[in-house]
Amino acid sequence: MLAIIFVILTAVVANQTKPKSETFAPFITTRRKSKVASTSTASSSTRSGWFTRNILEPLVGPTVPDHTITDYYFFLLATLNDDSGQYLGIFHQWFVISELQELSEAGTSQVTSQAEDRKQKAVQAKINKDYHETARAYVDAAKLYEKSGSQFNFMEAAGAYEDAFKAYQMVKQTGPALQCLENAARLFRSNDRGASRAAKIYNQLGDLLKSQDPKKAAEMYREAAELFQSAGDGRALHATIRLAEQLCVLHNYAQAFSLYKETIIPETMSQEILRYTTRDHILNAIIAHLGATQGDWIVFETDIEHFEEACPDFGASQGLRVLKSLAKAEREHDATLFREACQGFDRLHSGGMPDWQVGLLLKEKQKLEGGSLL
16 A cells, blocks of 8 residues: 555656756757767767867857657656657656767777678679669668768768668568658758758658658658758749648648648749749639638639739639639529539649549539538
8 A cells, every 4th residue: 555655656746846848958968068078088089070079069069959858747758859869857857768879980980881881782782683682781871871970971871771762662662662761851851951852852752652641741742842941942832832732632721722822822923934833723722712611602702803813814714714603603503504614624624623622612512402502
């Protein structure tokens, strides 16, 4: 009985004395400072490199690594996103659960040499068309490059993961292939100069995932758009268009409409080479907004008027006439006219309407035929 009471009291105390999440940053910063100091005394190399250790960190202090903190009610668990450390927060303190051992210069050199050997084996296996072995060797090389802790080697690891992705594709092992591509994007993203390269890979992942995992595909497109944008890369618009289309597939019409209205339509209108695509984006935006408003046809007609005024090219398009026919059919409760307008809308698309548009208009047609569109 006493043991049970002790456990309960301990749990209560643990819950009430959890450190706050924001205390982790100063904890890990202080810890890294002490490690840098001790490592410098011993004249050894750290994961962050000579320049960071001897020039940057003495001036501005070590940066706070990207991390995730999970609240388990009785304690907090902080995990560094590169899997180099895990920490427990309990009783107003943080404790180390695990940390990767830092390598000396000799150790880094040895690991890099091992990585180069595995890479050479991968190249030889590729020449022999043994793609299973090629993929495995490239993955081994990538892991060793990461283990070395060198920023340069992180880029080498990313390249090795990309090569492993291609090898896995040759033997149609989709799961491991996609995981390698995600690892490559993660590593490129960790380097300021690799943002555009990471964005390109995230965009590629979106294309590969959209048929099998639409939700994750949308996440990949979002990552791509944000990284392209941060790098000042014009491909941000293309990734944003893909994201909006994927959000429509997921029936997240409100977010899609916002992207169309605030980003995609204004940017395509402002670029001479893309202006001809604006009409298609306006069609998508108006139909998406119809879904977001649960079939509010007053808003539908307001959108038509807004975009007709904002975009002269749209005002003279067949798409506008079709949308007005849809609005008229709803106003007059004419199911036949609505069906004909839908057929006209379908003809505007070379491959037919996307499934999400078919589903939305079919739902509105059924409401009209059932007399509920009043």
